[in-house]
Amino acid sequence: MSPISIIVLIVLVVLTLVQVMRISEISSEIQKGEDNEVSPKDNNTQGRLMLLVGFGFVISVLVMYVAWGRLSLPEPSSAHGAEIDSLWNLSMLIINIVFFIVQPILFYFAYKYRGKKGTKATYYEHNNRLELFWTVVPALALAVLIIWGLNVWSTLMMPENEEEPILVEVYAQQFNWTVRYSGGDNELGYATVHEIAGANILGVDTQDPASADDIVAKELHLPVGKPIQFAFRAQDVIHSAYFPHFRAQMNCVPGSVTNFQFTPIITTAEIRQNKDVKAHVEEVNEIRTAKGEDVWEFNYVLLCNKICGAAHYNMQMDIIVETQDEFDAWLKEQKTVAETL
Amino acid sequence: MSTTTTEKNNHFQDHLMEHHHEENFFTKYIFTMDHKMIGKQFLITGMFMGIIGVMMSMLFRLEIAYPEQSFPILEFFLGKWAPDGIMDPNMYLALVTIHGTIMVFFVLTAGLSGTFSNLLIPLQIGARDMASGFMNALSYWFFFLSSVIMVASLFVEAGPAASGWTVYPPLSALPQAMPGSGAGMTLWLISMTLFIVGSLLGSLNYIVTVINMRTKGMSMTRLPLTIWAFLVTAILGVLSFPVLLSAALLLMFDRLLGTSFYLSDIFIGGEVLSYSGGSPVLYQHLFWFLGHPEVYIILLPALGISSEVIATNSRKPIFGYRAMVGSILAIAFLSFIVWGHHMFITGMNPFLGSVFTFTTLLIAIPSAVKAFNYITTLWKGNIQFTPAMLFSIALVSTFVTGGLTGVILGDSALDINVHDTYFVVAHFHIVMGLSAIYGMFAGVYHWFPKMYGRMMNKSMGYAHFWLTFITAYGVFFPMHFLGMAGLPRRYYSNTAFPMFDNLADINVLITYFAIIGGAAQLIFIFNFFYSIWRGPKAKQNPWRANSLEWTTPVEHLHGNWPGDVPVVHRWAYDYSKPGAEEDFVPQNVPLAEGEESGH
Structure with missing residues (x-):
């Protein structure tokens, strides 16, 4: 199958989809008149999809690490390369921890607090201690990365040589x-x-x-x-x-x-x-x-x-x-x- | 001050009653000075440019997946630039360049900020129109002219600008260096000059309007976060776009008048050129002095929109309003002192590199605050999954994913080995491209009833969202791995290096995702235009929201409110307030007896 026919196929699928929607829309309009408001059923479906696709995304990131980790460059062939790689590994560790905590929470909350009939949201406008907490924690993590990063940077850019290069x-x-x-x-x-x-x-x-x-x-x-x-x-x-x-x-x-x-x-x-x-x-x-x-x-x-x-x-x-x-x-x-x- | 504004507004109302003149097609749709219509003009023009920009990416993705292979579709679109259906390398670079230019400036600056600042600033602060309707119209027409010239540049003999969207000299300055640096580049510069003029006129207007024309009771701390975002965006634009203007003018002088601002000691085409004493790095400093704030000019309006949409549809106040405003201000301030992180390996002084690393990584702190506050807003909410809400949640996801890799790229020592690789392409497309475009979609779905008085189709919105969300991550996430394998960006073909042969499959996969994702946008375009004429009629306040724009009648009228401009008694986020009957209390509702103003 040539790419061109794939493109044509995709366009046709999309057009079909649009037509199907049109039909379902018109039929629902006939049945109930106005049907563009979000119903509890929609909230249920979309909330579940959030959980499913969101976690699917997080898991596929894991799969990519496993499948494509081997593609990364081999061990560094220069003296300073090891320093860059260890800084890289630490930074990657930190951002991956954040990624694998924050993304699942985001999608889980979207699912968990999907709108239900008869419930009311909690009026909760701010919490200074909580906000201070998530200002200070990233600041500390960044302080480590900044200090180490600048150290590596200055040894790279201003090397001290024992022998003349x-x-x-x-x-x-x-x-x-x-x-x-x-x-x-x-x-x-x-x-x-x-x-x-x-x-x-x-x-x-x-x-x-x-x-x-x-x-x-x-x-x-x-x-x-x-x-x-x-x-x-x-x-x-x-x-x-x-x-x-x-x-x-x-x-x-x-x-x-x-x-x-x-x-x-x-x-x-x-x-x-x-x-x-x-x-x-x-x-x-x-x-x-x-x-x-x-x-x-x-x-x-x-x-x-x-x-x-x-x-x-x-x-x-x-x-x-x-x-x-x-x-x-x-x-x-x-x-x-x-x-x- | 507020009292005088109200008096002026009422005076305006009398004026309105006296002259009820008929409007014809031209005064209503073309040479309008009504902010709502100008907002729609920006949106439609931006969408048109967006279609061109996305289609270009489809063409070059095809080339990347199947390098140097023949496709009749390429010859159909590119003509002589794809002889026998094989794309010319110069055309590849031109497509990449114009794709970037269009998406960054024409879609995500003018299309996003231009649309929603115009539509929402007067409506949400309670003003009859912008401070200067004429300047506002002028801003659009400069943008329109600039779009026309940019599109026209695609058709010049030697092809459009092709030196990357950053158009670094000497590549962009010398027609000998590449065909795209001829007439195409001149038109690019003229187009951008007009664009900047339009953008400045708009931004000045936004700032003046927000500061001077708020209705009675609308203190700065009662402004919806959208307005805060638009205000700060406009300030960023006013302070940084003039620097790009000067960079573009100096480049034009070098190209057309033979000056040497950016050029020195160049040997090309078999001869030494007479330029002497200039520095190409100077251009980069000027460019990125705009270029980095530009990232936030794009992103902040999207973050403002999503704040509003997430609060409304979680039926909860936005969590930490003051922290949200504070983080917008902090990000804006820092964005002016980080531009050097685009230039770590230009040979700049290593100490300067250290300073830029330090300031760059600091941006992660206010960004983290924003992300956590969004998530806490969802917590214990009663989430209504409108398409706008889905896109806003997706924005939080991409903002986090892309922001995290910024911690790597902002670190000068780590930047060395991934600079200008696909790792960077992945990073900025996710954090700025996707986040901003999601914010824009959220804005269109959310305020469509305000713009056109009709509702967009919900089911098509859902289909559009899920296809976009999945394919967009499918396109950009794998690019991190390409970058970590050392694959440079802007390569016409990766076949010259056997070390990249095992990446070919991933590039094919990315192209499939890109084509499906691109096709999914057809659903949106269909839904948009269909709903303008055939969508079900909107109610006055379809999302049960608090901000003032929903107190105006569905039918547009010049001056926005038929009677007095509403007076504001509370902030915009009294959702699910204990004691209130409904789960929302619009801003113009006075405090009930014994009610605390909250916040």
Whole structure:
């Protein structure tokens, strides 16, 4: 059944429904005249539906957690990732407790106090102690989340380093990524869009001595266990460098340089052995072979996560985390800016 | 002050008696200055825009579920933008952009606040009309013109604006960056400029009317919560929309006059552009200075409406009236100092990020108070399940569900990894989209008898509610899981990343829910228009409510009340008051002997 015929079917069903209602409405009008007031029977039906559908919703949320929990990203591959994940877990715990208490109460009250003939509601206009209670309790819970959250945030954004981080530039343009390593001096040469010409796609200023040993690459290789200081640039519109597996993201803004630092702690080879990742790869490859597509091998990936134009959805670069030796060997094979220009 | 107002009102009445001039079609329906008719104009225009906005979402949901596949229906609607029935990526972005713009501004700002502020402010505070009927009409006509231009922008050669509803430069500033940033974007900016002018005219009028034209006895603490919500919404609008206006004007200067407010060091299309010294992040600050209060401009009227509907249909006073007013004020105040939480990862100073995290999470406190007060209002009530009541209860549910994920997104450290993913899409559609649209539906069902003198069909209302409630959660709840898997929003297709292949089924499921939910709105539209002409005649006070609008006659007349404007003796929530004969006591009924004023 094609989606089009499904849509047509749905529209027909709705139209039929409307017609059925019309008939029932007209017949009830004939019988009793005015019948648009809410009757005790309506209250009964709707109240029960509230209970049924409301609890159905709450239960289906549980089902979704069970069925789709596995879809979440695997364990973080960066040093700070664990801190974000534990804060995430605590926040999720708190909001889920509230969710699973408040929603059932809401739907239960709607059912329990459905209108009945001859009963009267209780005149109850306020209770200062009760209101104070539910002002203070959320405030306390939030105080915990705020204090912990700000702690994590400041360690992420203002890291204290024991060793000097490796400086890497991530450069965004419609619709691809380029990286530039700072080379032996660990200093990036000055670059500006005004210098872009020919093979010098990043606009590196070749007069700047620091630029000579810079290395330009189309794949992001990172040594495991070393802090990496990223500098982000964009040449045309805003992009966002999103490293989901490393719990890292930073916008790339034309006209300025933004920064983010993280330490990768799991190599690509290791993460491929992670059982969640293995299960994920297996599931994906089942789908892909069924469709006759290539088999997928897991790679860390850098995505663009700020709308940037027509091919925004396919602006990506592979990330390879490897041992220091492998990284050094790979870097040695790459040409320096001085060599390419 | 109140006495003088009453005198003025009575003077108005004499004036009314003297000139009983005939109205023709144009003065009655088109160039009217009657607040009730202007409210209906806002509603109908908003509904029309809403139909366009929802239909667009159906088209792009089809694309997300079946990426790059051919559907004749796409070619039918999109023409050259879907050659052989396959949607063009630029058109996908345009649909997402215009869907967002229309829903946020045209439906949930003008359609919601414009409709109910106009209809209810004079009726509920006991005024003959708005402070300035002319300004009020002008406000609608600016909105109308802006709607016409926005719709017209869909038909320009290179397509409508496509850089997301936030239209961040440089993407929106440079026609080289995407086709949608050409004439379509210029029209978008002109349309929004007119929209803002209309919105400001309306808001000023609402504020002046509420402050100056309340009837005798209608003190601020006796106002129905709807009016409090509309008043605070209008204040938010007056303070924040001008900033968006300036943001839009500066963007227009950059685009048309070559200034560099937002642009610097750009290389595109093989050349360096001459812009220098501007900052794209400046635009974001200006945009979100409106953009965040805008969330509450949308939400507060819905919360006001649901307060009124829940109290009336629980047959109980709203629980904690003063706390409800206080939380509206607290939310409104905080909404001005949280805009940075949309920008945590723009490279802003980390300390600034900390401040915005702190203020953002504080909003959860007044929001929690509101949610608990709604639930306590239901407690020991005698609930009458009108369709309006069902939608109001659903609003409380979505307000809680969506509000809770705000605690995650407002936390800068957690925002890093879910920023701009489907987790955000789920969050704001539930907390602001669904809550506000539920509030709007509740308002339409509840005040339809006041607007058209007839009743909407109850059974169709029930069917509409249940289908909407189930499918809307079915659409937006699963999106949290997509976001937690790292799926970015605004992707034309997820096939470029094998890591997302196992999410395809969920996207198909969401699209099914979306199409059923979209179709369910046909029931509402049918019910609405059918009932305007064929619905059973309404009684004067069909819901047995307390507020003043139900003391006016069913037939509309200019000036609202045929005789004197009623004098108010009590608050609007004396439902099921002990000692009273009926389970409601309208605001204009004097206190009985020995009765305490309560509240």
